[in-house]
Amino acid sequence: MTDPVRVRFAPSPTGPLHIGNTRAALFNYLFARRHGGVFILRIEDTDTTRSEARYERQIYDTLRWLKMDWDEAPDVGGPFAPYRQSERRSYYRDAVEKMIAAGNAYPCFCTAERLDELKRQQAAAKLPPRYDGRCRDLPAEERQARLAAGEAHTIRFRTPRFGEIEFRDLVRGRVKVALKNLDDFIMVRSNGDPGFILAGAVDDILMKITHVLRGEDHLTNTHRQLLIFQALGSPPPAFGHLPLIVGDDGKPLSKRLGDLGIFDLRDQGYVPEVLTAHMARLGWAAPAEARNLAELAAAFEVETLAKKPARLGLPDLKHSQARWIRRATPDQRAAALRPFLGDRQPAGLDDRLALFAEEAGTLRELAEKIAALDVPPDFDAAELQLLRTTGSRDVLNTLVAKIETSADFDAAVMTAAIAAAGERTAAKGKQLYQPIRLALQGDLHGPELAQLAAVLGRGETLTRLRRALAAAEG
Template identity: 30%
Template structure:
């Protein structure tokens, strides 16, 4: 059975690259009716952020990436939080020591700092010098009995090569002298990420691993661990970077948008998932819009590109607008309603939602679009001049002056009646529609762009406010 895992560190909000990893991992499992597992890798206590685990759980639930095993639902391979698995790792580290594939290291920080300074001075990459590799068993025993702190390091050879395979990059071979003797077990007996993920992936029967391209350099060290234990190596899929532009990676450390940021800015979860699926993966068709179920059906990890993708917020915004247009009207209204808090009570908010649904790209645009409903802007008279509508300040004043008594003499402010009154006026005077409707719209909204036409706006405001705004416009146009 295909078993994949999403194994985030609880270090803050879910950034876009992390969410794409979760999505691809989920799709690989579900495409083959496999299992999608959530594992929390919290061994880096210094970077741990309180509440981050809840954020991870909420995002996966919100996006529909439902896992089959995980920290809050259990499973046959738990615990699913690494800090709760601390007792597991030490015996595997000790086994590697017994085999000669790892060793105790008692080097103190000052010695390691000097090695790093020398490497920097010589313009070389820092690499531990195996200083503690040949300590005798007696010396090791004595140091441990004396309470000297130690770590356990991987013992990588300095000769020969190590080869591993990746779905996207094929067979990769690296010289062993390039491999760092990475720390497997820290002084507090907590495992490093690099060690724990190998142990856990094996014990949880993980068959496919999706992670960022940046982990390619660590893969040879993981390979040597698998070989040391004589374990089967999972299928690797190292995804290309998501870039903010041609030269900079998208990164939460640089303050780039997280999933939660995008939701707060008014993007829909479905649009975000659809868009990030296409950041590095191409379907066999030219289709751009996919539900999660359609992604499961169409996804093929062999179609993931080796090239980096640029996160184009304009493309996401366009895609989001298409999702908004297709939304159920009541759902749209319920989501938009929180932006109507300061709107006058007489405003028909359901109609307002109908006017907005095909107009916005993201929900947070709503306040700027409807602010005129709360207070008439202090507008410039130039808005009444429109070449296409053939309106001028003088013609606008004339139209508004003639429309005012028509609006005063009716109490029926239904859209149907207002349309009838306006159409009669236009017909009787042989005017073009825009010649009349444009100045009314400007008078009521104080903007060159607003949702709805003249009749809809007059209906929203009803009689008193409609007349008040037309009179203000007439006075301004004098």
């Protein structure tokens, strides 16, 4: 590439970042770093009714948490500042005036009520919704008189009625559309706010954006923005449209999954490197050995992105997080777990982490298991029925006696005590292990019993065994 690569992530601060738009940020980031380019964070806050400062702050916080640093943005500035669209209105006005003067745009006085009625008529006739061009060719005198009277209006682009618009998509290859299938789209709303299509195109020109990677759902916007680039006499950036993300059933994401925020996943107990590696695989065959952003960037090639929809794969994400927990060092696990434990920092944390490292899928699950270890179990009716069998009581009584007579206590002593209880009572398998696990943990599944008892210690192990026996007698 001869020109320096300049890409942008341009979210609207109208809600938290979710997997879909964050994946777009990630691919732009990887592309920029792969080619030694510039990664720009631009805030598209022209929707004044929905944009909020708290969501803009959350955009910064989310990208920082994911370790995606930027080169130009509202908070750090840059050669093409400002980077917040609400501060760039004069640029959009200049572009619109230029297009109106050249006959490429015009004011539209149609009311919302008229446009709604037009859509109803088109739907009834089974026609696609499309502006009918009523204001497209108004006499100049009438147009000026209505403007002078202050009549509310939008600004529409005058889309040519004939021909095609074609471009080479970095992901999909050649894409073209007949201009007759595009209507005269709105560039400026009736309240004066620039629309997404106009502002994005003007900013891409002025900020010298070379490549745009974004979701496939923006494909129709690209057709319209290419017309704006053409009208303003500017070469367009190269566009690449990322495949849609679908559910594991191959169907469009439900609202619950589609709105799944990055910080929702963080709060469930996923670490940044697991999330970025997973998102990188949503439409790209990222190398399995790539463990961080630098390694992903070194391998990233936009031409290898997939065209078909990418499955969200939440079970795969959880599996990857569980693998991280197992492979992390004790210090890494302890540091990542700290926000989930809060002020609760139980004694013997390293031992507890080792005990449950194979059991937990996320950091939150790990923290819950560690915290639950401090709470003696209660037993429901089915569990009490199991504890009340003669075999269960014999196992627990024998185990208590064996531990009481042991000079020391550790995992090896507990292993020997369990073996002795099994030999004395002739219990084995579930008959031997289930009453012990219920007594110690209140569950029929969990970590290795001898290690669990060692973490609890002799006193607490005996207390829980005796408590289970008392509950069985009750």
